[in-house]
Amino acid sequence: MRVDVLTIFPEYFSEIFEFGIIRRAKLAEIVEINIHDIREYAMGKHNMVDDRPFGGGDGMVLKPEPLFAAIENLTGASLRDAYPMGTRVVMLTPQGKPLKQAVAGELATEAEHLVLICGRYEGVDERVNEALVTDEISIGDYVLSGGEPAAAVLIDALVRLLPGALGSDTSARNDSFSDGLLDCPHYTRPADFRGMKVPEVLLNGNHAEIEKWRSIKALEKTRVARGDLLTGENGDM
Numbered sequence: 001m002r003v004d005v006l007t008i009f010p011e012y013f014s015e016i017f018e019f020g021i022i023r024r025a026k027l028a029e030i031v032e033i034n035i036h037d038i039r040e041y042a043m044g045k046h047n048m049v050d051d052r053p054f055g056g057g058d059g060m061v062l063k064p065e066p067l068f069a070a071i072e073n074l075t076g077a078s079l080r081d082a083y084p085m086g087t088r089v090v091m092l093t094p095q096g097k098p099l100k101q102a103v104a105g106e107l108a109t110e111a112e113h114l115v116l117i118c119g120r121y122e123g124v125d126e127r128v129n130e131a132l133v134t135d136e137i138s139i140g141d142y143v144l145s146g147g148e149p150a151a152a153v154l155i156d157a158l159v160r161l162l163p164g165a166l167g168s169d170t171s172a173r174n175d176s177f178s179d180g181l182l183d184c185p186h187y188t189r190p191a192d193f194r195g196m197k198v199p200e201v202l203l204n205g206n207h208a209e210i211e212k213w214r215s216i217k218a219l220e221k222t223r224v225a226r227g228d229l230l231t232g233e234n235g236d237m
C-alpha cells in the first residue's frame with residue numbers, strides 16, 4: 001500500500017512512523033508512507049494555504065488550489081471519479097464517518113493508494129470534499145486542532161491489517177473489536193507478583209478451558225467498559 005499524507009505540519013510526522021510494526025512494515029515494503037507539505041503546492045509569492053471564510057466567522061479555511069494541485073499530482077486526476085482503481089482520497093475531519101475496525105478493514109483491503117488530507121479545525125474549502133474526497137473520516141467525538149493525529153491513528157490501524165505486517169496472522173484476528181468484543185486480559189511471568197496471582201486456568205495447559213475462560217473474560221470486560229457494543233446501540237460494530 002502507498003500512503004501520501006498532505007499536511008501543513010510535515011514535521012509532525014518526522015518520527016511517528018519509525019517504531020514497531022509500522023517501521024517494520026515500511027522496511028519490508030509492505031507500506032510506503034510519504035509526507036507532503038501542502039505549502040509546496042501553494043501559489044503566489046506568499047505561499048498562502050489558507051484564507052478568511054466567506055460569510056465571516058472565526059479562523060481560517062484551507063484554500064482549494066493547493067489541494068487540487070497536490071491531489072492532481074499524486075493521483076493523476078482532479079475529479080474523484082477519474083482516479084485509478086484502488087485510489088482513495090480521505091479527508092480527516094470531525095465531520096467524517098467514525099473510524100471503526102470495520103472501516104479500517106475495508107480500507108486496508110480495498111485501497112492500494114491512499115491520500116490522506118489533514119484538515120484544520122477551522123475547515124477546508126468544501127469544494128475539496130465535493131470534487132476530490134472519496135471518504136471523510138473522524139477518529140472520535142472530540143475536537144482536535146488538526147487532522148494530523150487522526151492521520152497517524154488511521155495509518156497505524158491500517159498498516160497492522162496489511163498481509164505480513166504482524167508477526168503471526170492470528171494476532172490481528174484476536175484483537176479487540178475484530179469480533180465485536182474487547183480483548184480478554186493477558187498475563188505473563190511471574191505467576192505470583194506481590195501476592196497477585198495469575199488465574200490458575202492459564203497455567204494448567206488445558207487449551208479448551210483457556211479459550212472458554214478468555215471468551216467469558218472478553219464478554220465481561222465488554223459489558224463493563226462498552227455495553228453499547230453488546231446492545232447494538234453502537235452504529236456499525
Ligand code: 6GU
Pocket residue numbers: 091092093094119120121137138139140141142143144145146147150151
Ligand atoms: Cl479527523 N480531525 C479533527 N480536527 N478533529 C477530530 C478528528 C479529526 N477526529 C476527531 N476529532
